[in-house]
Amino acid sequence: MLVADLVKLLEQRYPPEWAEDWDRVGFVLGEPDATVSRVLLAVDCAPAVVDEAAQVGAEFVFTHHPLLLRGVSSVAPTTYKGRIVHRMIRSGMALYTAHTNGDVARPGVSDALAARIGLEEVHPLRPDPKAPERGHGRIGRLPEPMTLTHFARHVAHQLPKSAASVRLAGDPTARVERVAVSGGAGDAFLADAARAGVDAYLTADLRHHPAQEHLASGGPALVDVTHWASERPWLDDVAAFLRTEAGVQTIVSDVDTSPWVLWEDNDS
Structure with missing residues (x-):
């Protein structure tokens, strides 16, 4: 080709x-x-x-x-x-x-993220006004409810391994079933997740003050992963598309391009 x-x-x-x-x-x-x-x-x-x-x-x-x-x-x-x-x-x-x-395509970045953690009944978090079948982010339901702590561990096991760890904010014992996700930096969709009434919102690059204010306003629990880990699953979908439609060989890179690494205090 x-x-x-x-x-x-x-x-x-x-x-x-x-x-x-x-x-x-x-x-x-x-x-x-x-x-x-x-x-x-x-x-x-x-x-x-x-x-x-x-x-x-x-x-x-x-x-x-x-x-x-x-x-x-x-x-x-x-x-x-x-x-x-x-x-x-x-x-x-x-x-x-x-x-x-x-990001807004369907299937797109957030579809791949939702599929990786096993969400069902998936639909856009912020639909495109002209084409509501696509849009930013996704909302779905876990097959079985779990605690926020269990959900964070589930995310850590299902997403590609990255140097930095998964962070969570909210009651660790809270019940999680309906989940919103957004691949990449997701600050812009905090209000959408709150309006949707989900139990947890999974995204990347959440900042201190927006996350703090979101929780103080009664918003859903937050699970924050690295930007790279949240978007890497989509590449498998694109690779499969190119193999099928273009007949080319595809290699998906697992080079973790996140600038963050896990710091460990070896003197403690």
């Missing part, structure tokens, strides 16, 4: 017009008429991911997070992003990104 054909296929599944206005998605670099037989999928286009793509011989890299989200005035090889761009061009790699258009 040609790069251009693969781009067309991806844009049919994740139309760029579904992305937020501030987002930068789509075809980033590469030769449209180059051939593709192997695709590497990753959350971030980081140096370690490009190293992996070179090692496995991938001609096409699909990422969730944009490499060039914010404007740059230079892609000189002396800059972080410039080094990545130059390396990929020299290696003959193409780069494609689906970000917020992948």
Whole structure:
């Protein structure tokens, strides 16, 4: 398959017009008429991911997070992003990104997160007004109720292993059955989770004050995981789609690009 054909296929599944206005998605670099037989999928286009793509011989890299989200005035090889761009061009790699258009798609990022923890009867947390079957986040029901502590442990066991641990906020003994999830940073949907009346909200990158105020206002319990771990499950879905529809080989990267690591006090 040609790069251009693969781009067309991806844009049919994740139309760029579904992305937020501030987002930068789509075809980033590469030769449209180059051939593709192997695709590497990753959350971030980081140096370690490009190293992996070179090692496995991938001609096409699909990422969730944009490499060039914010404007740059230079892609000189002396800059972080410039080094990545130059390396990929020299290696003959193409780069494609689906970000917020992948978030709202159905199936999308939060569908994969909901499926990984076993939610049933899944529907959008914040539906798109024009297409309510898709939208941000998902709400679903666990097959069996469990305590918040048990649920946090369940999440930790079901999601990809990441260096940082799972955090929870709320009564550890509280009953959890209806759950809202949002892959990636989920502060923006705290009010949606509260209005939905769920028992717990699973997301990433929750900040101190919004979480504190949410709980003080009677909002549902919170379970916070790393950004990478919350979005990594979706890559398996995209990989399966590309294998079936494009006939290409796919490799999903398990390089944990989270900047956080677990600190242990070995002197205590």
